[in-house]
Amino acid sequence: MSETATQDAPATESATERRLNMIEAINDALDVSMGRDEDVVVMGEDVGYFGGVFRCTAGLQEKYGKTRVFDTPINECGIIAVAVGMGAYGLRPVPEIQFADYIYPGLDQLISEAARLRYRSAGEYIAPMTVRSPFGGGIFGGQTHSQSPEAIFTHVSGLKTVIPATPYDAKGLLISCIEDNDPVIFFEPKRIYNGPFSGYYDKPVQPWKKFDASVVPEGYYKIPLGKARQVTEGEQLTILAYGTMVHVVEAVCREKGVEADILDLRTLVPLDIEAIEASVERTGRCLIVHEATRTSGFGAELSALVTERCFYHLEAPVERVTGFDTPYPHSLEWAYFPGPIRIGEAIDKILKD
Amino acid sequence: MADRPEGNAAKGDNRPKLSLHVPEPKYRPGDTVDFSHIDVPAAGSMARPDEACDPAEMRDMAFGLVRVLGEDNKAHGPWDPKLDPDTLRTMLGHMAMTRAFDERMFRGQRQGKTSFYMKCTGEEATSVSASMALAADDMVFPSYRQQGILIQRGYPMIEMINQIYSNKGDKLKGRQLPIMYSSREHSFFTISGNLATQTPQAVGWAMASAMKGDSRIAATWVGEGSTAEGDFHSACTFATVYNAPVILNVINNQWAISSFSGFAGAERTTFAARALGYGLAGLRVDGNDALACYAAEQWAANRARANAGPTLIEFFTYRAEGHSTSDDPSGYRSAQEREEWPLGDPVMRLKNHLIAIGEWDEERQEKMDLEAAEHVKKVTKEAEANGILGHGLHHPFRTMFEDVFEELPWHLQEQANQAVRERETKFPEGLPTKGVQG
Numbered sequence: 001m002s003e004t005a006t007q008d009a010p011a012t013e014s015a016t017e018r019r020l021n022m023i024e025a026i027n028d029a030l031d032v033s034m035g036r037d038e039d040v041v042v043m044g045e046d047v048g049y050f051g052g053v054f055r056c057t058a059g060l061q062e063k064y065g066k067t068r069v070f071d072t073p074i075n076e077c078g079i080i081a082v083a084v085g086m087g088a089y090g091l092r093p094v095p096e097i098q099f100a101d102y103i104y105p106g107l108d109q110l111i112s113e114a115a116r117l118r119y120r121s122a123g124e125y126i127a128p129m130t131v132r133s134p135f136g137g138g139i140f141g142g143q144t145h146s147q148s149p150e151a152i153f154t155h156v157s158g159l160k161t162v163i164p165a166t167p168y169d170a171k172g173l174l175i176s177c178i179e180d181n182d183p184v185i186f187f188e189p190k191r192i193y194n195g196p197f198s199g200y201y202d203k204p205v206q207p208w209k210k211f212d213a214s215v216v217p218e219g220y221y222k223i224p225l226g227k228a229r230q231v232t233e234g235e236q237l238t239i240l241a242y243g244t245m246v247h248v249v250e251a252v253c254r255e256k257g258v259e260a261d262i263l264d265l266r267t268l269v270p271l272d273i274e275a276i277e278a279s280v281e282r283t284g285r286c287l288i289v290h291e292a293t294r295t296s297g298f299g300a301e302l303s304a305l306v307t308e309r310c311f312y313h314l315e316a317p318v319e320r321v322t323g324f325d326t327p328y329p330h331s332l333e334w335a336y337f338p339g340p341i342r343i344g345e346a347i348d349k350i351l352k353d
Numbered sequence: 354m355a356d357r358p359e360g361n362a363a364k365g366d367n368r369p370k371l372s373l374h375v376p377e378p379k380y381r382p383g384d385t386v387d388f389s390h391i392d393v394p395a396a397g398s399m400a401r402p403d404e405a406c407d408p409a410e411m412r413d414m415a416f417g418l419v420r421v422l423g424e425d426n427k428a429h430g431p432w433d434p435k436l437d438p439d440t441l442r443t444m445l446g447h448m449a450m451t452r453a454f455d456e457r458m459f460r461g462q463r464q465g466k467t468s469f470y471m472k473c474t475g476e477e478a479t480s481v482s483a484s485m486a487l488a489a490d491d492m493v494f495p496s497y498r499q500q501g502i503l504i505q506r507g508y509p510m511i512e513m514i515n516q517i518y519s520n521k522g523d524k525l526k527g528r529q530l531p532i533m534y535s536s537r538e539h540s541f542f543t544i545s546g547n548l549a550t551q552t553p554q555a556v557g558w559a560m561a562s563a564m565k566g567d568s569r570i571a572a573t574w575v576g577e578g579s580t581a582e583g584d585f586h587s588a589c590t591f592a593t594v595y596n597a598p599v600i601l602n603v604i605n606n607q608w609a610i611s612s613f614s615g616f617a618g619a620e621r622t623t624f625a626a627r628a629l630g631y632g633l634a635g636l637r638v639d640g641n642d643a644l645a646c647y648a649a650e651q652w653a654a655n656r657a658r659a660n661a662g663p664t665l666i667e668f669f670t671y672r673a674e675g676h677s678t679s680d681d682p683s684g685y686r687s688a689q690e691r692e693e694w695p696l697g698d699p700v701m702r703l704k705n706h707l708i709a710i711g712e713w714d715e716e717r718q719e720k721m722d723l724e725a726a727e728h729v730k731k732v733t734k735e736a737e738a739n740g741i742l743g744h745g746l747h748h749p750f751r752t753m754f755e756d757v758f759e760e761l762p763w764h765l766q767e768q769a770n771q772a773v774r775e776r777e778t779k780f781p782e783g784l785p786t787k788g789v790q791g
Contacts, residue, residue, distance in 0.1 A: 041564065067564045073594055078553050078587030085494075085557025085571070088542060091564070105583070112547045113554070119756045121535040121543035122525045126759075158757050181759045226762070270762035 019209040020216040022193045025167035026056045026132070029174035030094065032220050034064050037092060040178060042069045044079060044096030044132075053098055054134055054193060080106035080131065084113050087127045094178055100135035100187060101147045114183040115158030130177040130184045135163075136244050136291050137328050138191035138201065138337060146328035148243075148292035153185045154268045154301065160184040161268040162225060165192070165246040166213035169266060172223030180225065189243035199248035199339045228272035234259030237285035237350055240276060240302055242266065245289045245338065252343045258351070260287075268298055273305065280306055284315040285350045291338060294322040316353060319346045376615030378686065386689035393695050396423035396642075397430020404652055405661040408634045415625040415635035418669060421644035422702050426709035432648040434486075438712040444485060444643055445703050445713075446721060448477040451501040452700060453725035454510065457733055458517055462531075462678045466741040467517050469531045473498045475673030475691070478643040478699035479604050480574065481505050483668075486650035487572060492562075494542040494555035494573035497532055498604065506539045510729070514736035519747065522739030526748045526755075540569075548579035552588035552601060559599035559657070560591070570657040572600040572650070577624050577667075578609025581617045589631040589665065598657035600650065601633070601665045604640065606672035611685035625667035633665045640670030641696040643703040671696070750776055 020028060034040045042057055042064075048071040051058030061069035072079050076097055083093035097103045103110075114127035137146030153161045162177055162184055164170035170188070177184040191197050195207045208214035231250055236258055239249050242265040253260045261279045265272065280286045286306045288299040299320040306318050321338045328336055380386050399419045402410055423429045436444070455472040462470040473480065480501030484493070493502055503513060515522035517531040525535060535543035542558075545551055555573035562569050575585060580603055592599050603624045607614050617624075628635025634656060638649040646668060653664035671694045675682040682688075707713030740746020754761060754769040761769070 073587075073590050075587050075590055077583055078556075078591045081550065081553030081584060081587055082557025082560055082591055085554035085559070086561040086564075088554065089492075089558045089561035089565075091561050108547060109550060109553075109584075113545060113550050117543065118759070120525070120529050120533070120545075121537075122528065123756050124535050124537040125543050160758070270758075270764070273763055 017215040018218060019214040020167045021195065021208040021214065022164070022167045022170050022188065023054055023056050025171040025216045026174055026188065027058060027060070028216060029171040029178070030057060030060055031063070033094075033175055033178045034060065034068065036220065038068075039090060040068075040092045040094060041086065042094045042096070043072050043083070045072055045074055045098045047071060047096050052096065054190065056132070056188075057096065076102055076104070076106035077109055080109035080114065083129045083131075084109060084117065084127050087114075087129050088117075088125050092178060093129045095129065095131055097131060097133040099141070099145050100133040100149055101144045103131070103133055103149065107152070110153070110159065110183070110185075111156050115156050118182070119158060126181050127183045128181045130174070130180070130186050132174070132186045132188060134190035134193070135187040136189045136191055137333055138197065138244065140330065140333060141328070142330035143327035146333065148187075148290065148323070150185070150187055150268060151292060151296060151298045151301075154298055158182070159269065160225060161187070162266065163187045163189065163243045163268065164266065165189065165229075165243055165264045166196075167208055167216050168213050169223055169229065169264075171216050172221050173225070173266060175220065176222045176225050179222070184225075187243065191244045192247060196247035197244055198251035199337075199343070200251075201334050201337075223266070225267045226270040226272055227266065228275040229264040229266055230275070231262035231264050232260060234261045235283055236260055237287055237347065238263065238276070238279040238283045239287045239289060240265060241289040242268065243291070245291055248339065249289050249343055252340045252347070255340070256344060256347065258347055260347075271305075273309070276302075276306065277309055280310040281313045284313050286310070286314070286318045287321065287346055287350055288318065289321045289338060289343060291323050293325045294320065295325050297322055316350045319350050321346045376613070376620055378613035378615065380687040380690060382683055382685065382687055384687045384689070386687050386693040388693050388695045391695050392418070394418050394420060395429075396420040397432070399430065399432065401431035401652070404656040405659060406634070408628065408632050408662070411634055411636070412629065415628055415637055416623055418637055418639050419645050419649055420639040420642050421648060422642045422706055426702070426705040428644055428706065432645055434644055434648040434651060436644070436647065438707070438710070440485075441703065441707055441712065444482055444647070445700070445707060446725075447481045447485075447501065447505045448643065448700050448703065449721055450725045450728070451477045451481060451504050453722070453729045454500065454504065454513070457726070457729045458514070459678065461517070461733065466737070467519070467531050468742055469678055470517065471497055471532050471677040472674045473500060475698060476604060476606055476640065476670050477501050478646045478703070479602070479640045479668040479670055482643040482646035483572070483602060483650040486647045487654055488569070490540050491569050491654070492540045492542065492555070492558050492571045494551035494558070494571065495544060496548070496551065496574045496576055496579070496604070497544055497546065498576070499574050500532065503534060503536065503539065503541060506541065508534075508536055508539050508541070510732045511736050512536070514733055515739055518736060518739070518741045520736070520740035520742070521746045521748055522736065523748070526752045549575050549582035549584040549588075551575070552585050553591055555601075556588050556591045556595075556597045556599050556663075559597040559663075560595050563595070563598055563660075568658065570598040570600070570654060572602060572654075574602045574604060576609060577603055577605035577607075577614050577619065578612060578617050580624055580627065589627065589633060592663040593631045593633050596660070596662050598660065599663045600653040600657060601663065602650070603665065603667045604670060605667050606670050608672045608676065608682075608686065610676040610680055613686075623667060625665060628665035631665075633663050635665050635667075637667045637669060639696055640668030641699040641702060643699055644706070669696070670699075673698075
């Protein structure tokens with residue numbers, strides 16, 4: 001965990017290492033995986049010739065051909081379903097759902113089919129697919145291009161849910177997901193595709209290349225699923241976050257001078273419960289932050305786990321900071337977003353006594 | 354009524370009142386059945402187009418009915434697959450075995466040996482004959498009423514019964530509702546239970562086969578009722594877009610539990626005609642005519658194997674029994690329907706054909722039926738040695754947590770420990786001697 005502890009620190013010198021933004025890192029992961037295993041195939045709306053609306057699959061069709069990288073009909077049910085069939089054949093499909101908000105027509109194929117295949121056939125058939133999808137708000141996407149539906153998937157037995165927060169992690173985690181023999185939902189926080197986000201929408205975005213977490217080695221490496229990343233070490237409180245919110249909480253803590261033990265969960269299922277317990281037992285205080293709506297969000301699960309397992313170490317109630325239980329409004333998206341004020345208030349409340 | 358705009362009606366304009374059409378089957382319990390409205394063209398009257406033909410040339414085939422066996426029990430016309438008598442007897446044998454199996458398993462459910470069963474009575478040809486037209490390693494994605502495929506492919510019957518009983522011999526570890534078989538070895542996909550989900554999956558498998566330059570094709574079966582699912586539209590769309598080597602078999606058995614085919618659109622058009630809008634080859638076939646079923650599936654298989662494209666086949670048949678052991682068809686349809694069904698019974702028709710060509714007789718039929726019943730009875734007894742549902746001979750508790758993921762994560766390990774603790778609390782003196790597995 002700690003070997004990557006400094007990834008979010010600003011770059012100190014002009015490193016000669018290759019620096020990539022998250023889009024390039026994801027593209028690199030796909031490229032490396034396709035180069036190593038000819039059973040890896042990429043498909044989705046606009047992913048072929050055009051290279052994806054966010055450019056994550058740019059150049060792959062040219063390199064690997066149209067039978068391994070291809071456009072699909074606008075039919076998410078069909079995209080997931082044919083990936084199930086391809087997995088049964090022996091391929092490792094990596095379907096892209098253009099926005100996480102569009103994934104719902106494919107839910108039955110994910111929940112009733114992909115997630116259950118191994119179980120219902122006692123291992124005769126598996127669904128070794130990785131469903132990539134950009135998620136989260138902060139790009140003026142309105143209510144249909146901003147959602148964070150991760151809790152829908154963490155609630156399903158048989159699905160893994162993975163969310164990277166840095167380019168380095170995005171590549172290593174995605175390669176792990178593609179090689180995994182279980183279906184994985186890989187949500188890409190699109191607000192931080194190009195650079196980490198402090199939570200201040202009115203400040204200019206800093207590109208990834210200014211941060212060490214953008215140093216992405218060439219070639220093959222993996223980050224194991226189920227292992228959290230220690231973002232910062234601190235004794236005052238534990239903060240559990242993932243995706244975009246990792247960077248927001250880090251910025252808020254820096255600004256407030258709070259020394260927080262920030263864990264980037266990276267994988268929601270399977271969850272790194274050991275890292276969570278160890279941290280909360282040390283700090284005695286726990287804040288959970290996610291962008292998704294609050295009720296039945298993954299924060300509720302985290303809160304329950306921390307309360308069940310660390311209750312006698314807690315010195316304050318577990319707090320959650322989340323998006324509101326409304327659709328993501330277009331013009332008021334920054335009022336919805338769990339930004340520095342909401343997070344700051346929660347930190348103050350936890351540290352009060 | 355909820356608030357709504359007033360609209361023009363309130364202003365008193367003279368547009369006609371709209372009315373909603375809710376489909377209603379022609380016959381309900383007690384009604385006299387008259388199927389004379391069903392057009393039954395003469396056997397042999399349908400042309401057989403080239404297997405590589407343009408779907409646009411096949412309009413007649415999507416609205417007509419491919420039939421081979423005539424009233425005279427002889428095979429007629431260009432669709433006659435000209436099978437040798439041995440093959441015909443094998444086909445008849447599989448169909449008779451399927452029927453005998455259904456009889457026994459249905460009875461087993463009534464005797465409390467399992468929770469659920471589904472017969473395919475009257476539809477045997479749509480799985481047995483169709484399956485015979487495929488290669489043994491062509492991948493099938495069945496719905497829940499294609500037990501005939503497993504019987505035709507030589508899947509051990511004891512495995513089927515173990516699965517139905519969810520006993521300790523069930524290789525699916527008692528996880529699936531009875532009849533939701535799976536056999537990778539027999540290129541038979543795991544049956545879902547959610548409807549029509551297998552149709553686009555079959556297309557995906559076929560796409561993969563084409564991507565890899567393989568020679569195997571895929572075939573899927575779906576009921577006419579479930580063609581209403583979006584998945585079926587996904588299947589047709591992906592099949593046509595990628596010219597996938599796949600056969601989409603629609604079993605139009607007229608009934609989806611208690612809802613007649615009108616609720617899937619049958620009042621307006623045929624199911625085979627769905628093919629036209631997608632640019633798929635479409636065939637409408639007498640599903641109670643084993644030779645027509647074979648010939649149509651063979652036509653589609655040849656087409657797919659030659660990269661000439663996917664085919665949608667509607668097998669026009671009749672579900673002679675209830676949907677499953679859980680419904681009583683006398684509560685929603687006329688019992689006369691089965692007797693009056695204008696396309697007869699597939700087993701009888703094939704039997705009569707074999708007799709008509711001098712390759713079979715009633716005596717041999719009787720003997721075959723008896724042997725089939727005896728065989729099923731014998732295998733059932735063997736399976737019962739592995740236990741029946743609810744009598745304790747199930748798989749070990751820990752298997753409940755296996756195969757959710759490839760590896761057991763911590764949260765499932767904790768829950769598995771809980772399940773073991775609960776068992777120990779229930780049986781503090783140790784496990785009862787009779788059969789309960791640890």
